[in-house]
Every structure is written in structure tokens, then in C-alpha cells.
Amino acid sequence: MSLFPTYNRFPLTIVSGEGTKVTDDQGKEYLDFVSGIAVCNLGHRPPKVQEALQKQLDQVWHVSNLYEIPAQQKAAELLCEGSGLDYAFFCNSGAEANEAAIKLARKHTGREKIISFKQSFHGRTFATMSATGQAKIQEGFGSLLQTFEYFPYNDKEAIERVHDGSVAAIMVEVIQGEGGVIPGTTEFLQAVEAKCDELGALMIIDEVQTGIGRTGKTFAYQHHGLNPDIVTTAKGLGSGFPVGAMIGKEKLAPSFSAGAHGSTFGGNPLASAAVQATLEEIFVSSFLTDVEEKGHTFVQALQEELSSLNSVKDIRGKGLMIGVEVDTPAIELVHSLRGRGLLAVVAGPNVLRLLPPLTVETEELQRAAALIKASLVEQEKNLQNA
Template identity: 70%
Template sequence: MSLFPTYKRFPLTIVSGSGTTVIDNKGKEYLDFVSGIGVCNLGHRPPHVQKALEEQLHNVWHVSNLYQIPIQNEAAELLTSTTNLDYVFFCNSGAEANEAAIKLARKHTFKEKILTFKQSFHGRTFATMSASGQEKVHQGFGTLLPTFEYLPYNDTKAVQDVQDDQVAAIMVEVIQGEGGVIQGNKEFMEAIEQKCRELGALFIIDEVQTGIGRTGKAFAYQHFGLDPDIITSAKGLGSGFPVGAMIGKEKLAETFSAGTHGSTFGGNPLASAAIKATLEVIFKPDFLQSVMEKGYFFQELLNEKIGSLSVVKEIRGHGLMTGIAIHTEALPVIDELRDHHLLAVPAGPFVVRLLPPLNVSYQEMKRAVEILAEVLDQITDKTINSD
């Protein structure tokens, strides 16, 4: 194999997919509750998005951002229409969106320090790696950028105690995805917003995994009635097409003037077609309401069927973003789930993460919980028998 070994790959080769179902190169079918790690929010090959991409393929694939791209503006208007924000910068990934947010915050405030949180994850570029509050992400890369500091997550007092007029921004995830599916509480989030106003800092919310309907709102911060200056988005934004976006308030527009930032491929016609078609489906109020209802159903079913098992420590999450904290290592459980034709991923060493497509059926959720119950019950029995 001619690839750098940067990924610890599962022994699975997916060759086709439709909706919530994928098929491997041996003809086996799986329920996909990974969705490309929260990317395929409409499942695999959603018809509306596929049609939009096929139409765009027959027109033009790429033009420089030095030219007018009407469909790019249409995609941007869909993003801003569901938020309190006004302008969009398109790029290719969540890490790039967070890079743009970091650059914009520093340039706008003329300050350098950015506060993030322990166990956070914001990307793998040098700046976003430095912003991430996880030691395993930092290891081996030498001295990180010194302008990031990490506060404990969900610690309201730690935020309130900050007294530093050199803070350019505080950046936070509403739910820490890679950190274990840990949800921020309302008091904590409100304290961050208040501290940003007090310090003249920008309030940045990383919605790379939680946004685009994943929690039943267009963006997860909307559950708390927050008023961020910047949000970042990627993953579910393009239904599998590589896209990212930084969305900010009008007051920031002059700071990101011509020549201050850019992206060759960001928001090109193909990317914009994927974004527009995706948002046309997900941002409909009825669709978001259905995600909310499915999320409640899924959480209740999980608590009913596996919540009392001795191997299960906690079931957490919001909408269709779920983490099952267990008393044993997650990877062997995920391997066993795959053998039972259910795909899941870890969120840290002891959390099984489930991110089904937002249009998953109730029957598919029931089947997934049946498989989880069977696998986790076996682990419980083994633990009891070994004691």
C-alpha cells in the first residue's frame, strides 16, 4: 500500500451505499451509524443532492473565487438565514474553517490569546491542533503555538475567573464529539458568552460535528439561545462532498477584506451545489422537528434496552449524536458490533459513538438497539463469569 499509515483502518471495504445501508466488497450489508463520522447526514447518495451535483457536472466544475459564483452566494444565504450571522467564508474542511476563525479573531481584535477547553478537538493543522485540548493530538510535534490556553470543560467558575485583556476569542464545542460526546450545560455556555463580552473577545462556537441538523436544530448552540460572533461548520454541510464554512457577524466583514484570506477550492460550483442541495432538505422546519423526535425516541430506547446493563456507565448526547460510555474498551465492542452488521466509532477509549443519518427510520433505530443490546449483554455476561 502506498499510503502513509495515518489511519488505523478497520478491516472493512465499503463499495456501495444507499440511505443508512452500506455494502462491503464481500456483499455483506451493514447499518451505518457512523455516517462518515457525522458527514452523510442525509445518508448515502441522497437523491436531491445527487441530482444537484449531476446537473452541476454538466455545467462547470471549478472556477476561481476571483469570479462571481451565484450558486455560492445562494448556499451562503441558506446558511445565514438560520443563524444570527451575516457572512460566510467557504473552505474545504472543519480544520480550515477553524483556521479561518482563529485568523479572523486575531486580526479583528489585535490580540493573540485564544482560550479553548480540555478534551476539545478543533482539527489537525498546526493552529487547530494547538487549539485542541487533547495531549494525544499534540504528541510528537514539538512546541505548539503558545497563544492557546485550555480551561476545564463545563467549569463555569473557571470561565468567570478569567481576567485577561489579551484574549482574542474563546472557542468551544457545544458537545465535545471527539472528547467523548460530552454536552456543555446552559450556565457554562452563557458564562462563556458573558466573559467574551466582558473582555472584548469574540465568541466562537465549533459546530463542525454538531451542526447541520445533528441535534435537531440547524446548529446546536440554538438550544441555548446563544449569540456567537462566529460559528464553524463542515462534516454534514455537503453530504460527503469535502466542504467547510466559517460564518460570522457583519461587524467582522471589513476585517476579512480582499487578500486577507482565501481558498482555491473553497465554495467552488460543485461544492456549492452540494451545500445548497443539502441545506434545502435539512433546514426545513419539519425535517429538523423529525430529527428532534427521533433523537428523543433513540435515547429513550437506548436507556430502556441497555441502560441497566452493568457494562454501561452512561448514555449521553443530544438529537442523533449519541455516546455510550462503557466500563471496558470501546474498540473491541465496535469490532463485535461490526460483526453483527452495525457500524459505530469510538469517541475516546471508553465511548461508543453513534451518528446515524438524520433521515434514519424508526425501524433502523430499533434494529441498531437490538444489536447493541445483544453485544453489550454478552460483554456483561463475560464480565460476570470472569469475576
């Protein structure tokens, strides 16, 4: 092997994919409820995105951001329209988007402290690792940035007790994805916004996993009537093409003037073509309404299939971002489901995370729920016979 062993890889090699299904090198087909971890929101190889990329490949692949890139401008307009914000900056990943947000917040406010939350996940660069409220992400790397403070998630009272004029921003996920698919309550999220207003701090919402239609809105914060200063996004933004973005309010533009930040590849013609084609399909009200309805259908199917099982402790989430909490290691369930032809992923030790493409059919959602039940029933029998 010539790769650093940074991933615990499953014994699976996917060689083709279309829509909600992928096929391995042995010819076995799977229903993909990982979607590249909330990346392939339009499924694998969505025709319009593929067509847009091919068209761009035939023109020009990359030019520097020293020049005008019309597709980048169009992609920015779509993001701003969908978010209600004013300016976008393109980069290559969610971590880079969050890096940009942290830099912008500190530069704009002239302050250094940023509040984030326990069990949060914001990335693996030094700044975003420092923002992440999980010790397992931070261990072994020495001193982190010392200007982050972690508060309990969904604790409205704890946030209301903050009285600190050195806070530049509060950085929050609407649903903690890696932390266990934990939805934030409206009361908590609105308290975060109110505290930002009180302190003169910026509200940064990390929508890397929850954005681009995943929860049935363009961005998940729209379910709660929030008005953030900065929103970060990636994953589903380019349908699998590596791209991220930070979106912010007009008042922040002077703090990110020429030379303040940059990215060689961010928003290049290929990335921008992928973003534009993706958003033109997802940022449509009928499409998003359909995602919300599918989310309700999926939760209902899971509840009907799993309610009688003692091992299931909770079913939670929003739209097509669902977590099933079990009382056994969730990775065992992932392995069992792979054998049955369903791909899923964990979110912490005891939560099965389900992230189907937003184009998934109702029948596929119901089939997935039945497969999850079959695996859990088998597990419970094995434990009884052990």
C-alpha cells in the same frame, strides 16, 4: 501499501451505500451509524444532492474565486439565514474553517490569546491542533502556537475568574464530540458568552460535528439561546462532498477584506451545489423537528435496552449525536457491532459514538439499540467466564 499509515483502518471495504445502509465487498449489508463521522446527514447518495451535483458536473466543475459563483452566494445565504449571522467564507474542511476563525479573531481584535477547553477537538493543522485540548493530538510535533490556554469544560466558575484583556476569543464546542460526546450545560455556555462580552473577545463556536441539523436545530448553539460572533461548520455541510465554512457577524467583514484570506477550492461550483442542495433539505423546520423526535426515541430505546447492564455507565447527547459510556474499551464494542451488521465509532477510550443519518427510521433506531444490547450482554458473559 502506498499510503502513510495515518489511520487504524477496520478490515472493511464499503463498495455501495444508499440511505442508512452500506454494503461491503463481500456482499454483507450494514446499518451505518457512523455516517462518515457525522457527514452523511441525509444518508448515502441522497437523490436531490446527487441530482444537483450531476447537473453541475454537466456545466462547470471549477472556477477561481476571482469570479462570481452564483451557487456559492446562494449557499452562503442559506447558511446565514440558518445561523442568524451575516457572512460566510467557504473552505474545504472543518480544520480549515477553524483556521479561518482563529485568523479572523486575531486580526479583528488585534489580540493573540485564545481560550479553548480540555478534551476539545478543533483539527490537526498547527493552529487547530494548538487549539485542541488533547495532548495525544499534539505529541511529537514540536512547539505549538503558544497563545492558547485550556480551561476545564463545563466549569462555569473557572471561566468567570478570567480577567485578561489579551484574550481575542473563546473557542468552544456545544457538545465535545471527539472528547467523549459531552454536552455543554446552558449555564456554562452562557457564562462563556458573557465573559466574551465582558472582555471584548469574540465567541467562536465550533459546530463542525454538531451543526447542519445533527442535534435537531440548524446549529446546536440554538438550543441554548446563544449569540456567537463566529460559527464554523463542515462534515454534514455537503453530504460527503469536501467542504467547510466559517460564518460570522457583519462587524467582522472589514477584517477579512480582499487578500486577507483565501482558498483555491473553497466553495467552488461543485461544493456549492452540494451545500445548497443539502441545506435546502435539512434547514426546514419539519425536518429538524423530526430529528429532535428521533433523538428522544433513540435515547429512550437505548435506556430501555441497556438500563439493566452493569457495563453501561451513561447515555448522553443531543438529537442524533449520542454517546454510550461503558466500563470496557469501546473499541471492542465497535468490533462486535460490526460483526452484527451495525457500524459505530468511538469517542475516547470508553464511549461508543452513534451518528446515524438524520433520515434514519424509528425501526432502525430500535434495531440498533437491540444490537448494542446483544453485544454488551455477550461481552459481560465473556468477562464472567474468563
